[in-house]
Amino acid sequence: MVYTKHFPIKTFKNLQQAERYIQDALKVSVPENDRESIHLDNLFQYMVADDKTLMKQLVSSHGIVCVQNAYEEFKLTKMRFEFLHQKNFTFSPESGRYQPPTLTDIEKNGKVLARHFIQSFSPEDDLTPEQIHQIGRETMLEFTGGEYEFVIATHVDKAHIHNHILVNTTNMNTGKSMKWKIPRQKNGKQKDVSFAEFEKVSDKIASKYGAMIIEKSPRNSHKKYTMWQTESIYKTKIKSRLDFLMAHSSSIEDFKVKADALHLEVDFSKKWATYKLLDEPQIKVTRGRSLVKSDPEKYNEDRLIDIINQNTGTFSVEDVVNQYEESVAKKESDFDYQVLVEPWQISHKTDRGYYLNVDFGFDNRGKLFVGAYKIDALDDGNYFLYIKRNDRFYFMSDQSSERNRYMTGETLVKQLKRYNGHTPLKKEPVMSTINELVDAINFLAKNNVTEGRQLSLLEQKLEEAFHEATETVQELSDKIIELQQLSKLLLDVELSDDKEAGLNRLKELMPLADVDDLTFSDVEAEVQSVSKSRDFLKERLDTLVKEINQVHTIQAVASKKEEPEKGISL
Numbered sequence: 001m002v003y004t005k006h007f008p009i010k011t012f013k014n015l016q017q018a019e020r021y022i023q024d025a026l027k028v029s030v031p032e033n034d035r036e037s038i039h040l041d042n043l044f045q046y047m048v049a050d051d052k053t054l055m056k057q058l059v060s061s062h063g064i065v066c067v068q069n070a071y072e073e074f075k076l077t078k079m080r081f082e083f084l085h086q087k088n089f090t091f092s093p094e095s096g097r098y099q100p101p102t103l104t105d106i107e108k109n110g111k112v113l114a115r116h117f118i119q120s121f122s123p124e125d126d127l128t129p130e131q132i133h134q135i136g137r138e139t140m141l142e143f144t145g146g147e148y149e150f151v152i153a154t155h156v157d158k159a160h161i162h163n164h165i166l167v168n169t170t171n172m173n174t175g176k177s178m179k180w181k182i183p184r185q186k187n188g189k190q191k192d193v194s195f196a197e198f199e200k201v202s203d204k205i206a207s208k209y210g211a212m213i214i215e216k217s218p219r220n221s222h223k224k225y226t227m228w229q230t231e232s233i234y235k236t237k238i239k240s241r242l243d244f245l246m247a248h249s250s251s252i253e254d255f256k257v258k259a260d261a262l263h264l265e266v267d268f269s270k271k272w273a274t275y276k277l278l279d280e281p282q283i284k285v286t287r288g289r290s291l292v293k294s295d296p297e298k299y300n301e302d303r304l305i306d307i308i309n310q311n312t313g314t315f316s317v318e319d320v321v322n323q324y325e326e327s328v329a330k331k332e333s334d335f336d337y338q339v340l341v342e343p344w345q346i347s348h349k350t351d352r353g354y355y356l357n358v359d360f361g362f363d364n365r366g367k368l369f370v371g372a373y374k375i376d377a378l379d380d381g382n383y384f385l386y387i388k389r390n391d392r393f394y395f396m397s398d399q400s401s402e403r404n405r406y407m408t409g410e411t412l413v414k415q416l417k418r419y420n421g422h423t424p425l426k427k428e429p430v431m432s433t434i435n436e437l438v439d440a441i442n443f444l445a446k447n448n449v450t451e452g453r454q455l456s457l458l459e460q461k462l463e464e465a466f467h468e469a470t471e472t473v474q475e476l477s478d479k480i481i482e483l484q485q486l487s488k489l490l491l492d493v494e495l496s497d498d499k500e501a502g503l504n505r506l507k508e509l510m511p512l513a514d515v516d517d518l519t520f521s522d523v524e525a526e527v528q529s530v531s532k533s534r535d536f537l538k539e540r541l542d543t544l545v546k547e548i549n550q551v552h553t554i555q556a557v558a559s560k561k562e563e564p565e566k567g568i569s570l
């Protein structure tokens with residue numbers, strides 16, 4: 001998710017005021033009362049601080065000769081047009097000459113000297129720092145038309161990677177100030193139209209790279225957004241525990257005992273139930289009504305009692321805790337990609353995991369640590385590596401620590417594939433859903449629950465997931481056919497004497513395909529990848545069908561034995 005923020009810089013205040021901001025540099029939002037007191041010179045230093053930008057590798061500029069001298073160049077650009085247009089020159093009786101303007105002259109009347117933009121991204125967006133930096137550049141180039149100087153620094157000091165962008169408000173070509181529209185609406189309030197336009201450009205560029213776009217309020221701050229993110233994580237965990245407890249409690253008192261065992265504080269003393277995670281740094285309680293907006297009473301005590309009273313079977317506190325912890329552990333160890341790693345790609349092994357030999361860009365070889373829980377050693381000496389897209393690994397360069405940087409799981413998969421040639425297995429998300437439901441049904445069966453609301457609800461969800469998986473298999477099969485068609489046409493282009501004519505024919509035959517940068521090898525690799533995903537999912541579905549049929553057979557036999565024998569009337 002991308003979150004944007006903006007504020008104007010109007011004055012050159014003293015260094016002491018600027019230092020107060022820099023000491024609070026880990027914050028990406030600026031207190032309201034400090035927004036007018038940012039010293040432009042020191043703000044540039046903050047933006048390109050080494051410990052936040054991977055040793056300045058993620059700092060770039062537009063219209064600037066030397067990014068380290070950007071502040072002076074911003075001032076000189078403004079001064080250049082003051083001279084060209086003969087603005088703010090004052091006559092000195094002592095010298096008998098006109099004196100050039102000072103910085104005070106330039107900033108008079110509250111003139112905006114520069115604008116500071118922030119683009120923050122959620123770790124869930126699964127974007128590399130380089131991609132986020134490029135999003136910032138493309139956003140500013142489109143928003144400004146390339147007519148204004150700017151500096152962009154991508155900071156990686158927090159989980160949410162973010163861009164700081166400073167743009168000079170003086171047009172490099174005309175010397176005119178950047179127009180900024182904040183009209184007053186009919187209700188008397190002002191609307192920052194220009195910033196809304198910036199957000200639209202930012203959303204468009206970010207969405208091309210796969211970032212999720214959130215609805216924003218102009219009153220929001222990044223601090224509020226971060227708090228909202230944290231609260232959402234707590235809500236998700238609370239709902240997960242509540243749903244599990246509701247399915248495995250025999251009474252409301254049993255529910256409370258098991259909630260305590262799962263470190264969930266429950267309070268039914270007021271109109272709305274409240275919950276709090278005791279094993280998380282949650283400070284404020286969460287009201288039950290905020291967990292499901294469409295059904296605010298779902299987690300109130302009376303509703304819980306109605307649902308729990310429909311349950312059959314009893315489960316011990318120990319079994320419930322073990323099953324819940326096991327389900328959480330399986331989710332954490334779940335994977336998006338299964339990658340084959342050859343022995344030469346392993347540097348060395350420790351008790352905690354493995355160090356992999358990895359290249360990150362041109363002439364930048366190093367090592368990267370992967371926990372043992374993500375790797376299985378195979379009998380043939382190779383390894384299977386299980387990776388999630390949004391995993392983050394720290395790459396350590398063999399040459400210099402200045403070249404160290406973070407790498408996402410998806411980037412690591414691409415790097416490993418590039419050097420060993422093995423096509424990774426991409427796991428379809430529905431597979432995880434099916435596995436979770438099967439585990440839940442097996443847990444009920446283990447505790448002799450063969451009928452009732454819990455089982456029927458799980459079976460219904462499993463049936464829905466099964467249909468979704470079946471549709472996914474068909475979609476993957478269709479995609480394979482499309483890729484095979486594209487592959488043979490690309491091969492024809494590569495074998496053709498007139499490649500440009502061949503490419504034009506291909507575009508006519510497949511107008512929806514983006515083929516400009518594709519090669520025959522690229523598409524064939526994608527065919528292998530999609531085929532692996534389809535076959536893996538299809539194999540799991542076939543196994544699941546056999547398991548379900550076996551269970552139904554056992555249930556039918558058990559049901560028949562319980563029926564009284566019917567005699568034959570003579």
